[in-house]
Amino acid sequence: MEQIDKLKENVAIILPENGLEEKLKLIAKENRKLVIKLGFDPTAPDLHLGHAVVLKKLRQFQESGHQIVILVGSFTARIGDPTGKNKSRKPLSTGEVKENAQTYINQLSKVIDIQSTQIVFNSDWLDNLSSSEMIQLLSRVTVAQLMHRNDFANRFSENIPIAMHELVYPILQGFDSVKIRCDIEMGGTDQLFNCTMGRQLQESHEIPAQTVMCMPLLRGLDGKEKMSKSLNNTVGLTDSPNMMFGKIMSIPDHLIPEFLELVTDFTQHEKEEITKQLSGGENPILLKKKIAGNCVKQYYSSEAAKEAEEFFRKQFQNKDPENRSYTPVSIQSPENNTDTISLISLVAQVMHELTKSAVRRLIENGAVTVNGEKMTDSYKEIQVLPGTKIKIGKRNFFELK
Amino acid sequence: MEQIDKLKENVAIILPENGLEEKLKLIAKENRKLVIKLGFDPTAPDLHLGHAVVLKKLRQFQESGHQIVILVGSFTARIGDPTGKNKSRKPLSTGEVKENAQTYINQLSKVIDIQSTQIVFNSDWLDNLSSSEMIQLLSRVTVAQLMHRNDFANRFSENIPIAMHELVYPILQGFDSVKIRCDIEMGGTDQLFNCTMGRQLQESHEIPAQTVMCMPLLRGLDGKEKMSKSLNNTVGLTDSPNMMFGKIMSIPDHLIPEFLELVTDFTQHEKEEITKQLSGGENPILLKKKIAGNCVKQYYSSEAAKEAEEFFRKQFQNKDPENRSYTPVSIQSPENNTDTISLISLVAQVMHELTKSAVRRLIENGAVTVNGEKMTDSYKEIQVLPGTKIKIGKRNFFELK
Numbered sequence: 001m002e003q004i005d006k007l008k009e010n011v012a013i014i015l016p017e018n019g020l021e022e023k024l025k026l027i028a029k030e031n032r033k034l035v036i037k038l039g040f041d042p043t044a045p046d047l048h049l050g051h052a053v054v055l056k057k058l059r060q061f062q063e064s065g066h067q068i069v070i071l072v073g074s075f076t077a078r079i080g081d082p083t084g085k086n087k088s089r090k091p092l093s094t095g096e097v098k099e100n101a102q103t104y105i106n107q108l109s110k111v112i113d114i115q116s117t118q119i120v121f122n123s124d125w126l127d128n129l130s131s132s133e134m135i136q137l138l139s140r141v142t143v144a145q146l147m148h149r150n151d152f153a154n155r156f157s158e159n160i161p162i163a164m165h166e167l168v169y170p171i172l173q174g175f176d177s178v179k180i181r182c183d184i185e186m187g188g189t190d191q192l193f194n195c196t197m198g199r200q201l202q203e204s205h206e207i208p209a210q211t212v213m214c215m216p217l218l219r220g221l222d223g224k225e226k227m228s229k230s231l232n233n234t235v236g237l238t239d240s241p242n243m244m245f246g247k248i249m250s251i252p253d254h255l256i257p258e259f260l261e262l263v264t265d266f267t268q269h270e271k272e273e274i275t276k277q278l279s280g281g282e283n284p285i286l287l288k289k290k291i292a293g294n295c296v297k298q299y300y301s302s303e304a305a306k307e308a309e310e311f312f313r314k315q316f317q318n319k320d321p322e323n324r325s326y327t328p329v330s331i332q333s334p335e336n337n338t339d340t341i342s343l344i345s346l347v348a349q350v351m352h353e354l355t356k357s358a359v360r361r362l363i364e365n366g367a368v369t370v371n372g373e374k375m376t377d378s379y380k381e382i383q384v385l386p387g388t389k390i391k392i393g394k395r396n397f398f399e400l401k
Numbered sequence: 402m403e404q405i406d407k408l409k410e411n412v413a414i415i416l417p418e419n420g421l422e423e424k425l426k427l428i429a430k431e432n433r434k435l436v437i438k439l440g441f442d443p444t445a446p447d448l449h450l451g452h453a454v455v456l457k458k459l460r461q462f463q464e465s466g467h468q469i470v471i472l473v474g475s476f477t478a479r480i481g482d483p484t485g486k487n488k489s490r491k492p493l494s495t496g497e498v499k500e501n502a503q504t505y506i507n508q509l510s511k512v513i514d515i516q517s518t519q520i521v522f523n524s525d526w527l528d529n530l531s532s533s534e535m536i537q538l539l540s541r542v543t544v545a546q547l548m549h550r551n552d553f554a555n556r557f558s559e560n561i562p563i564a565m566h567e568l569v570y571p572i573l574q575g576f577d578s579v580k581i582r583c584d585i586e587m588g589g590t591d592q593l594f595n596c597t598m599g600r601q602l603q604e605s606h607e608i609p610a611q612t613v614m615c616m617p618l619l620r621g622l623d624g625k626e627k628m629s630k631s632l633n634n635t636v637g638l639t640d641s642p643n644m645m646f647g648k649i650m651s652i653p654d655h656l657i658p659e660f661l662e663l664v665t666d667f668t669q670h671e672k673e674e675i676t677k678q679l680s681g682g683e684n685p686i687l688l689k690k691k692i693a694g695n696c697v698k699q700y701y702s703s704e705a706a707k708e709a710e711e712f713f714r715k716q717f718q719n720k721d722p723e724n725r726s727y728t729p730v731s732i733q734s735p736e737n738n739t740d741t742i743s744l745i746s747l748v749a750q751v752m753h754e755l756t757k758s759a760v761r762r763l764i765e766n767g768a769v770t771v772n773g774e775k776m777t778d779s780y781k782e783i784q785v786l787p788g789t790k791i792k793i794g795k796r797n798f799f800e801l802k
Binding site for chain 1: 476479480527528529530531532533534535536537539540541542543544545547548553557560562563564565566567568569572
């Protein structure tokens with residue numbers, strides 16, 4: 001039972017609730033391994049820490065002696081989005097799919113044991129499906145069932161077009177589970193609907209329905225949306241140690257518990273210690289360093305983790321103001337042709353993406369220094385002299401030309 | 402222009418409104434015939450007068466020198482209803498489809514010139530559609546467009562399951578129009594949606610969109626529902642002359658104008674004459690005889706029409722009461738053990754499907770005779786004697802045992 005608890009740890013949804021126990025009983029009776037499927041879309045092969053949440057769970061199953069099957073969605077990737085509406089989904093050539101799959105497999109090996117993993121391509125069976133077999137397959141699912149998927153229901157009610165092939169894709173994904181005859185399908189919680197389709201299609205093909213196990217979706221560096229390449233908020237598994245460390249240091253403080261749980265491989269005891277420190281008011285930067293270091297250690301080494309921390313310290317902390325590189329800026333002459341300008345106009349000119357009111361708030365909050373002196377009066381007149389150094393917030397350094 | 406008016410006569414819907422004129426202009430420019438498609442489902446090959454409404458319109462086009470293409474839906478018929486929910490739609494073997502198609506073609510030749518008609522089977526292209534071509538095809542249509550079809554919208558809102566392949570069938574029907582490159586698709590008004598799908602798919606394949614011409618749906622012998630084999634209210638094109646004549650005589654009076662317009666081939670002048678007689682209070686039986694005779698003449702001959710009328714007269718009119726076959730019935734002894742029974746109880750016993758109040762209305766309306774004598778008093782006591790002859794309405798003849 002202890003092993004089962006470990007396998008269920010951090011899993012957000014198990015469907016049906018006792019599905020893991022059932023499948024373990026079944027394989028004990030049939031004297032075989034669990035077959036666990038994870039599907040991936042070869043259009044975006046760059047893996048990040050969000051993918052790793054699921055992959056680390058797969059590794060646990062591998063370590064318990066079970067069979068992982070990685071399903072490469074080569075059929076759908078080669079079709080892409082035929083409407084052309086979704087530019088991020090261009091059809092890929094067979095060569096591109098293979099290349100992406102290889103990239104993906106190389107990255108997978110950072111988390112799971114790729115030697116004992118089975119890798120299959122759904123074009124192997126979907127390409128050969130005849131038109132009448134396709135119709136037979138579609139007949140096993142109703143429109144209403146598909147329209148229950150949240151994004152379909154929302155788009156339908158908001159009159160945002162859903163092309164028919166989009167409705168078909170979850171059925172094809174479910175058919176993959178029929179072909180693989182998997183006991184378990186894993187995925188993020190956003191895959192719950194599609195995985196449930198697999199249960200239905202297996203049953204209608206008289207195969208025991210798979211158990212669905214969904215892992216939580218890790219949020220990205222913005223602290224809001226799920227980690228996703230298209231949102232540019234990821235920590236990639238192939239990021240350099242310094243990059244990985246620095247990115248994790250940049251997460252908002254409220255993500256610390258989530259990253260501690262889903263990204264690190266600390267023991268339960270270590271996690272509890274860090275959680276205690278967090279609630280005890282410890283400086284969040286210290287806790288993020290622990291998380292960042294643990295993460296680099298997992299994907300590289302302890303050595304690399306130490307070096308990355310040192311690099312971070314040199315780069316972003318204990319900064320020597322003299323060595324800081326300032327961006328040279330030109331300031332437009334003020335209207336009255338004097339050689340001074342109000343602080344607010346000066347800052348607004350160098351930070352032109354900010355509104356005047358945002359600039360005023362920055363100044364009033366003490367985020368602006370001129371030649372090392374904090375300035376909180378927006379209408380203070382500043383002499384426009386070459387070499388004047390302006391610091392705005394933590395990261396913006398300018399020097400007047 | 403006179404010819405166009407004739408071609409548009411009785412057409413319920415033309416889409417777009419000036420679509421026939423446009424297509425005639427187009428073919429004049431391209432110096433070719435119109436290509437006019439009519440699809441048919443080879444699961445139910447018995448043609449009836451409802452089908453003939455469309456077929457007669459096709460014959461008009463033929464007579465004007467245009468090309469008719471009959472599309473046999475052999476692909477979908479061979480798939481049938483894979484859910485098995487619709488028992489009337491069993492999958493057919495290739496042999497059965499061929500056999501049904503031949504039956505259908507034989508019957509078609511009763512209305513159109515089959516020699517100059519092109520007959521095509523959609524399995525010729527749909528069978529060879531690859532799974533990815535199928536997905537590409539589906540991508541050209543949105544879910545919302547399909548859900549506009551009345552029966553889909555109703556079933557969806559009433560939570561009656563729609564299997565996914567049902568949603569796909571209109572797309573396949575539309576694809577047939579792409580393959581045939583037809584200028585016009587004909588059908589009943591119930592085919593408007595599916596024909597419109599053909600317009601969309603032709604356009605998305607960069608072919609000029611077909612014009613849709615829908616003929617009215619002829620109602621069946623019940624006077625309510627559209628004529629349909631499954632409703633058992635049809636006059637079949639292969640019905641014997643006597644059967645055809647008798648069935649048309651049985652239509653409710655309110656169908657006379659509809660049958661006059663859609664079933665007969667009377668001239669405009671003749672139709673106007675009959676319409677005048679109808680509104681002038683002429684006996685509807687005489688007018689139905691004209692319609693029935695005209696119909697038999699179309700599908701058989703003037704000779705056959707005369708014989709059928711004579712047969713009808715002998716069978717149902719000028720009946721010799723002595724030769725009429727009476728159904729023997731036993732009457733339950735009345736409670737008071739006398740040998741009489743009230744008329745209403747007597748009639749209620751032999752017509753056990755009628756309510757007492759219906760029986761009373763029959764009697765009061767003079768529809769009941771006992772031994773040739775009309776009886777209008779429901780509570781008249783009748784002697785229960787073997788051999789007593791009871792006539793109820795026009796068709797029910799009983800004799801007490």
